[in-house]
Amino acid sequence: MGMKDDKNKNTDKGDQKAIGPKVKMDRRDVLKGIATLPIFGAFAYSYYKRRSHEHLLKSNLRRGIGLSYDAPAPAYPSVARDNQIRLGIIGCGIRGTQLLRAAGFAHPAWMEEVKANAAVNRHDKRYEEYLAQEDLNVVITGVCDVFDVHAGTAMEAAVNSQKEGSSRSSVTQPKRYRHYQELIAADDVDAVIIATPDHWHGPMTIEAARHGKHVYVEKPLTWTVEETYEVRKVIKDSGVIFQLGHQGRQTESYIKAREAVEAGLLGNVSLIEVCTNRNDPNGAWVYPIHPDANPNTIDWKQFIGPAPWHDFSLERFFRWRCWWDYSTGLNGDLLTHEYDAVNQIMKVGIPHSAMSSGGIYFYKDGRTVPDTLQVAYEFPKKDLTMLYSATLSSGKYRPKLFMGHDACMEVSDRLVVTAEEQSTRYKNKIISGEIDPRYPIYNYTPGKKDVDAVTSATEQYFASRGLLYSYRDGKRVDTTYLHIAEWLDCIRSGQQPSCDIDQAFEEAMTAHMATISYHEKRMVFWDEDKELITL
Known part of the structure; x- marks a missing residue:
């Protein structure tokens, strides 16, 4: 036992002398040592060389490409939102509801739903992201929809004050308009959001611009070729700020x-x-x-408008x-x-x-x-x-x-x-x-x-x-919110938005x-x- 202990002791001393902390080893020595190990050492050496080579190649490639991996800057400069903008919305169905939410007016039922979902699913960030949206300092003063239920739902969203952190000290009760012409002509409406069926996009945009109202209209711009020219002319002649609803911008x-x-x-x-x-x-x-x-509950005649007449049809x-x-x-x-x-x-x-x-x-x-x-x-x-x-x-x-x-x-x-x-x-x-x-x-x-x-x-x-x-800044944001915000900021600054x-x-x-x-x-x-x- 004593001889065995001595042998181990001597070996330990020898090993300590050979690889003690005072001995300097360069990268080449480490690689040689790894390379002498069976199987695993060969794999590690190969992996080490490949990773080093890839890192070098990627560094050279990044310099050659000239593109950063940083997030791009917003397409428009931010402005102070001191003056409040009074909004009217025409068309309060699926897309209209989403646009209202982007402007800061979510329906209470939606908020309760996404809040409940977030409590059971940590990956569902919709409630958190909605609360994180900046206050755009707007108020909904007018609502118009030919379907009574949609109009009522939009009214409820417009007065929703559940959003924590909102700067709105009071909630304005919007007026329900039966006809879009009345909403557009209202003195307390500065700008309109149009989210109607396609055949109404052109006529409503033209009417709004003629009354000096800024316009956000969902895509496509027009239903017919002829009205496309008229829309462009009235927008340019009136000088109102116009944004088409392509949030992909x-x-x-x-x-x-x-x-x-x-x-x-x-x-x-x-x-x-x-x-x-x-x-x-x-x-x-x-x-x-x-x-x-x-x-x-549906004003069918007004829904038809410029379209060919057809008898009432829910479909x-x-x-x-x-x-x-x-x-x-x-x-x-x-x-x-x-x-x-x-x-x-x-x-x-x-x-x-x-x-x-x-x-x-x-x-x-x-x-x-x-x-x-x-x-x-x-x-x-x-x-x-x-x-x-x-x-x-x-x-x-x-x-x-x-x-x-x-x-x-x-x-x-x-x-x-x-x-x-x-x-x-x-x-x-x-x-x-x-x-x-x-x-x-x-x-x-x-x-x-x-x-x-x-x-x-x-x-x-x-x-x-x-x-x-x-x-934006590494945080996920609703593109529709960004698109609405850009339009509103351009109204304040007089600049043109990205989808003018x-x-x-x-x-x-x-x-x-x-x-x-x-x-x-x-x-x-x-x-x-x-x-x-x-x-």
């Missing part, structure tokens, strides 16, 4: 995508593919019919998007979101030509607008084609694809840029191994550290398109070209000099 990944294009990361972009796929009745505009809806009232009589179909509802994103990122303007086709292939429910559609837009001055496709009977997800000679960019609620193997710009880096075309050279995920708090298939869809929320009348005019004409092509079953063209759609 606030999406961080879109702003970052614009930077990538301007930095030349993609090279010459010749093809863009965008789509909108859905696969549930709600996504196909088969919205629920309210049990209290009937001819006594047509709640599911109006399914008929050309009131709707602009996939073109005005979903295509415009995709086009506006592309226009924001690449400033393509109105296309030279459009060719559209499709049909009613799944929803044989009496609708007249197609449930499947494809459109090819040509931009010869930009050497570019944009392809749009949509189906309401398949949920296969596809991001926006910008295909350039040097790289391909995928855009959704995040941004991914991958180099092309035959790229000219990245040729030497690919040869040297600094870039592997199989992996992204740039990957931007705005503020994403947790799972989504959305709760339905429809919300999941909008979130993936970058239309539900974005990030010029952007709206381009959106409207682009959508109308696709609709005309679909009906005419032929290619249509845009005469840039005369500003006319021609066959």
Whole structure:
């Protein structure tokens, strides 16, 4: 035992002398030591070398790309919100309710629901995020809807004072207007939010601008080509601040995508593919019919307005998007979101030509607008084609694809840029191994550290398109709130918002070209000099 103890003691001394703290070892010695270990050592050595190499490559690549991984600045400067703006809202259905909430007026029932959900699901941050919205210093003074129930719900939201931290010392009781003309003419209304069916967007916007009211109108801008010119003229002549409801203008990944294009990361972009796929009745505009809806609670004549007359129909009232009589179909509802994103990122303007086709292939429910559609837009001055496709009977997800000679960019609620193997710009880096075309050279995920708090298939869809929320200073924020806030701040500052009348005019004409092509079953063209759609 003694001999064994001595042996161990001597060995310990020897080991202590050999590897004691006074002995200096450099990185090469460590690697050599690891490399002598069986199996695990070889793996660790290989892993260490690969990680070091990857770090070096990424550092070099970041410098070469020239894009930061920081959040982009807001698209507009902030201003003091000292003066209160008096708002009227026309159309208080699904979207109108969301716009009211974005302005700071959530219905008490919604607040109780999301508060309860947050208590049992720590990932559901909707209540927390709503409370975190800045007070925009607005008051709702007028509410107008042809459905009594919707009007009553909006009135309840307008006087909701449950929001903690609100600076409103008192709540103003809004007036219920039966006719939109009366709300627009009211002296205590400075600006209006219009969230009606498509066939009312143009007439109401024109009426509001003529009365000097600032306008926020949901997309699309217009129902017909003719009224598009009149809307633009009256907005410019009146000088009111106008914002079209494309909240994607606030999406961080879109702003970052614009930077990538301007930095030349993609090279010459010749093809863009965008789509909108859905696969549930709600996504196909088969919205629920309210049990209290009937001819006594709905002003049917006023709902029809400039549309062709049709006898009272609950289906047509709640599911109006399914008929050309009131709707602009996939073109005005979903295509415009995709086009506006592309226009924001690449400033393509109105296309030279459009060719559209499709049909009613799944929803044989009496609708007249197609449930499947494809459109090819040509931009010869930009050497570019944009392809749009949509189906309401398949949920296969596809991001926006910008295909350039040097790289391909995928855009959704995040941004991914991958180099092309035959790229000219990245040729030497690919040869040297600094870039592997199989992996992204740039990957931007705005503020994403947790799972989504959305709760339905429809919300999941909008979130993936970058239309539900974005990030500011690392915090998730409702894009509709940001878009409404931008409009209100521009009213105070006199500046133009990101989706002003010029952007709206381009959106409207682009959508109308696709609709005309679909009906005419032929290619249509845009005469840039005369500003006319021609066959």
